[in-house]
Amino acid sequence: MLSKTAKEQLIAITGKDRFSDAVEILTCYSYDSFLEEAMPEAVLFPVSTKEVSEILQVASAHKIPVTARGAGTSVCGAPIAVNQGIVLCFTKMDKIIEINTPDRYAIVQPGVINGELQRALAPEGFFFPPDPGSMNFSTIGGNVALNAGGPRCLKYGVTVDYVLSMEVVLASGEVIRFGSRNIKDVTGYKLSALFCGSEGTLGIITELTLRVVPCPETAQTLMVTFDELDNTAKSVSDIIGSGILPVAIELVDKVGMNALENALHQDLPTEAAGTLLIEVDGIKESCEREIEKITDILKKNHAVSIIKATEEADRNRLWAARRAAYGVFAKIAPDILSEDVTVPVSKVPEMVRSINSTIGKYKLKGGVLAHAGDGNMHPFICADRNDKEEWAKVEAAFKEIFTDAAALHGTLSGEHGIGLAKTQFLPLVMDEASRKFLTTIKRAVDPDNILNPGKLV
């Protein structure tokens, strides 16, 4: 429990209206989109860097764990206060401070919703490339803390590639700033990259300068079906291997497509063993040229049907089902575990086979959804967590899937993060000395381990 003194000191900073330790409020901040829950002792809603700094000074003095939180859309448990303490919720630090398209940057507070930033940039003909599935709900601060990805990261890169500068409050309450508004900047260590993806374990982000880019002139989308999953996966590695760089190549298998059709009734290709959604962008001539090359490769790989959409409304219709996937799959069974392994793209066919074989072996219900173009696979299993026997199988299956991905020079997470979900599996991809080095950094920066303890390191 928070001591009376600590509580009084915290309330003195935010006032009573932005501090709560009422159980009905705390419950709302006890979970994210992963499976675990833990009640914090208080939740605070800071409105300025100064307040965050003062809160950290109190937390540091009393050694109170501090967990930063945006919209709670994390799927790895990153914002769950497993060691109790306080949750700092950033929904009230949601200002877009500056948009400067001539100099190609935007300055935002961490609580800005990704989709809000996109809407503010659109009239200027610019966008912010990272597009996690949660982009209409999740905050930029959360995107940066988890180094979020998304479908179009295939062409445009992930969040860390778009962070120019940061303001961070350290565990001590000290405020530091690094980076600048310049794309080229080698002044000091590249600390924005260290904090991006650090899941709130090194410091609390209070302001971000992000790189933004001009919107492509046009885009074209293909929906392609196959009667063998292997040909679907092979098409992906053949397209990427040919030197074309689409914006996105998404893969949905039969289990996934049937779940989507049952929920959405959109006349989706439920008979197909595998479906690809492929998007290219740029000027019209370049889109057409790439679509032509891609179509050749698809035909060589025995594509059954190829639907092309060039108008935005038609493209959105093709994308609608893919975007709905996570919500739909969550309803197949009481619980869903959607994972996030990544393998080099030439290994996509092998990894898809291996995932299906593992799920089959344990007689579980699941399949594969993938940002296949960059090898980022979301194998998912739907089950009931209260059925201990079934859940043990789910855990055993995922352990095998992680091991198989590691053996293919893959990695445990492409975009979801480590959080609570995967710390135990880090030895599959990092040896002891390398893991120890993560701890060296963490201890130096947060010696009392008050920043999001229990995560990542």
Add this chain to the structure above:
Amino acid sequence: MLSKTAKEQLIAITGKDRFSDAVEILTCYSYDSFLEEAMPEAVLFPVSTKEVSEILQVASAHKIPVTARGAGTSVCGAPIAVNQGIVLCFTKMDKIIEINTPDRYAIVQPGVINGELQRALAPEGFFFPPDPGSMNFSTIGGNVALNAGGPRCLKYGVTVDYVLSMEVVLASGEVIRFGSRNIKDVTGYKLSALFCGSEGTLGIITELTLRVVPCPETAQTLMVTFDELDNTAKSVSDIIGSGILPVAIELVDKVGMNALENALHQDLPTEAAGTLLIEVDGIKESCEREIEKITDILKKNHAVSIIKATEEADRNRLWAARRAAYGVFAKIAPDILSEDVTVPVSKVPEMVRSINSTIGKYKLKGGVLAHAGDGNMHPFICADRNDKEEWAKVEAAFKEIFTDAAALHGTLSGEHGIGLAKTQFLPLVMDEASRKFLTTIKRAVDPDNILNPGKLV
């Protein structure tokens, strides 16, 4: 001096033929392309990670400073052993271990020359985007340690954007590995970005996995002259502000162009107040479209002449003078100090004016060369370092230039690094708490300060 024991232990690792403390050899490793010199006590040429690890164990036990070195093309003094100790020269760790274009990566040892990697990738239709001026001589290890840039970084980004994975030997001799072959990887802190640009102060890089990308189908180049420098600079900010993203926009002023013509006799536009070299790439239609838009902007800004080159030989001819610049300028006077400030691109006109006004005020000989499209300016001053009075003016002028850049939200270095050259100026762009944080990281990782002491932090 190295103790007899330390020397024996080091020779036991490399053998006598890859260890030297002969003064004539040490002299060769006492300087880079900056102005300072310092004699190391020994130079070693390791051939494996194991040897590097063993050398670091000896260095750590005896607290001997260790400075890593590639080809010595650094222009900030980064590989100069100012605290003596040993230089680890990586020219014998120069193997390209694997090129895998279907999965878009290359694995190299740090001593591979950037240009060698380009030549190995070309037959596959791929390239490695970072192209520092030194690319035909400098090593990839050095490029990564300094987070090198280059002209085409405007479109393609800098070195850190292409480092997927690293093997690093720590001060203790421990070997760590992080990252993977996957573009999307959020497993643990983003340490490859922390080490990239760390100038050998945190660890010694022994292997790199780099992202490589398909070559564009074609490219087109413009050489454009102006009779006012202000219009030259304004064209740059107008092009970038319009949403076009060329591969490169290089700016050369009259002083620079005349120096180039005097040395090269290429019938260069010596009358022009400013010259731009602009390159676009992609498919033919897209290049043509962009060149058309750019030409409109240039005309609006009163361009005097516009020469277009589409064939590779013609493009190379336009580029030849620009590529020769550093070598040529070095001959104008006994010494040249070429600096590396970066400002947001809308501030390019103001920064160019300010540089010229400062150089004029001190009655010095110099000018501006710039990767202008990303705001990365190389103001240069040619003088005689033995003329104490003149050199004091050079130093005063650069201090003003740095201060002006900082005031425009610019930064001290876009691509050259901090090294010996600029540690003293860090307070212009980083406050005390932020600088202290650099030291926190350095102390945690290298507690005895044996890794390239005296640099960066």
